[in-house]
Amino acid sequence: MDQIFAPWRIDWVERDGDESDADGAGECPFCSLPDSEDDRESRIVARSDHAFVLLNNYPYNPGHAMVIPYRHTGSWSDLTDAELLDHAKLKTRTLDALDDALSPDAANAGENLGGGPSGGSIDDHLHTHVVPRWGGDTNFMPVVSDTKVIVEALDDTYERLHEAFAAQSGATTGGETDAVSFEDDREYDDDGPA
Structure with a gap:
């Protein structure tokens, strides 16, 4: 058996298991986490009018974040123009924060759309x-042992971001x-933030 030491994951393992809605189907974590009284504990690092930034509990790399609209929908076409623009602005701020905090060489950004x-x-x-x-952020570990090594604890990444x-x-x-x-009041023109 392969073992990776990850003591920060105990909070996830010991979380309250009674997180279901009235019909017992389970509440959407992206809907319930923003209502939490402790953003740090929920790993919400930034908020705007229509979206928030959440660190991924199972990161592909240190700094793996998600920009999430508050509105519960699986379709981009359900969002208003204000929600779409706010999401895009917060994604830009996230990329800027990652550059400043972690100095990556590049970034991937994308969505999983359509279910399973x-x-x-x-x-x-x-x-x-x-x-x-x-x-070089990947090495032989994923290839030969199907194991990804994350080199920074989520709490440390949270602080930096x-x-x-x-x-x-x-x-x-x-x-x-x-x-x-x-509350994004920056003006935008064709060249970006004015």
Whole structure:
């Protein structure tokens, strides 16, 4: 048996198992996490008017984040123009925060759309994965042992990203357990932020 030491995962293992809605089908975590009183514990690192940034509990690389609209829908066409623009702006802020905090060489961004065949574990609440990448960030481990090594604890990544988001224009920070908030009032033109 292969073993990887990951003590930070105990919080996930010991989480409250009674997280179901009235019909017992289970509540969407992307709907319930934003209502939590502790953003840090929920791993919500930033919020805007219509979306939030959540660190992935099972990251492909350190800094693997998801930009998620508050509205529960599996279809982009259900979102308003304001929700779509806000999501795009928050994705841009996420890429900027990752650059400032982790200095990756590149990034992957994408969605799993359409349910089971797309590979997503939560297919009825759309979200964008943003994964920082470095040259050589994969090695022999995934090839010969089907094992991915994550080199930084989620709490440490959270701290670094929180600080990077907080340094951005328009950012406000609340208490120690609050995500960085944005009411995006930046003006945009054809060349980007004005």
